[in-house]
Amino acid sequence: MAQFLRLESSLWQTTTLLLSDGGESVAVDPGVTPEEIENVRRRAEELGAPVRTVLATHSHFDHVCGIGAFPEAQAVMGESTAARLSDGSAARGLAEAAAELDLQWAGELRCDRALAVGRAHRIGPFGAETLALAGHSTCGVGFRFRSLGLLVLGDHVSAAEFPFVYESTAAYRSTLAGLIDLLRNDPPETVASGHGPLLDAAQALAIAEADLDYLHRLRAAVAEALPGGRDAAFAAGLAVEPPRPAWPEFHDESQRGNVEAQLAELREA
Numbered sequence: 222m223a224q225f226l227r228l229e230s231s232l233w234q235t236t237t238l239l240l241s242d243g244g245e246s247v248a249v250d251p252g253v254t255p256e257e258i259e260n261v262r263r264r265a266e267e268l269g270a271p272v273r274t275v276l277a278t279h280s281h282f283d284h285v286c287g288i289g290a291f292p293e294a295q296a297v298m299g300e301s302t303a304a305r306l307s308d309g310s311a312a313r314g315l316a317e318a319a320a321e322l323d324l325q326w327a328g329e330l331r332c333d334r335a336l337a338v339g340r341a342h343r344i345g346p347f348g349a350e351t352l353a354l355a356g357h358s359t360c361g362v363g364f365r366f367r368s369l370g371l372l373v374l375g376d377h378v379s380a381a382e383f384p385f386v387y388e389s390t391a392a393y394r395s396t397l398a399g400l401i402d403l404l405r406n407d408p409p410e411t412v413a414s415g416h417g418p419l420l421d422a423a424q425a426l427a428i429a430e431a432d433l434d435y436l437h438r439l440r441a442a443v444a445e446a447l448p449g450g451r452d453a454a455f456a457a458g459l460a461v462e463p464p465r466p467a468w469p470e471f472h473d474e475s476q477r478g479n480v481e482a483q484l485a486e487l488r489e490a
């Protein structure tokens with residue numbers, strides 16, 4: 222029987238999904254700490270459905286660090302994510318995190334199969350539609366597993382953090398506008414964010430709307446203060462309250478990062 226379960230990391234409520242059918246599993250973003258990664262393997266075996274596929278939502282270390290522990294599985298991701306592995310940026314992120322968190326991950330980061338984004342694919346025993354999710358990173362991919370009623374959104378639409386804009390606020394706004402449309406017109410039963418609990422479509426829609434409203438308020442505040450100079454615009458951006466708190470160690474830094482991104486989009490260097 223097709224089924225899925227969510228496992229949560231001790232770090233930032235990071236989501237791992239175990240999708241199982243026909244005696245095998247697809248592990249999505251499989252664990253953060255080495256213990257959690259081994260737990261993913263164990264849970265799959267307990268279900269009688271060992272991990273044959275590992276799938277990454279994007280290339281940030283907390284989503285790809287488990288891949289190396291599954292050398293026997295096929296490592297699958299979008300082409301944009303695979304590009305961050307080929308150019309070395311994913312490995313650099315992983316090395317920095319290993320040093321910072323004092324963790325050691327087994328095996329090699331790799332991609333065995335890169336998916337053209339925007340098309341439907343077979344991923345393990347499941348059909349999946351893919352959609353590009355820009356804004357948080359340049360390499361985010363959403364996966365819709367229609368037979369499971371499940372939409373996987375990587376680090377977008379989270380109950381546990383506000384938008385962290387590592388690419389651009391304009392791209393992030395477009396992504397949210399598209400997701401709001403999807404959630405209204407073609408809602409899944411369940412939305413899985415890369416951090417925080419599973420959501421139903423109504424909960425996800427409320428979060429996406431609040432996130433988009435925040436990014437609109439951020440743009441407006443920075444644009445309005447910009448004639449007064451960079452410092453004034455930065456202060457105005459920082460005064461815009463995010464829709465919900467993030468973890469204390471990220472809250473201020475991420476808010477500043479968002480303001481910097483917004484400024485770079487509006488102010489000539």
Ligand SMILES: [Zn+2]
Pocket residue numbers: 279281357358376
């Ligand atoms: Zn991320």
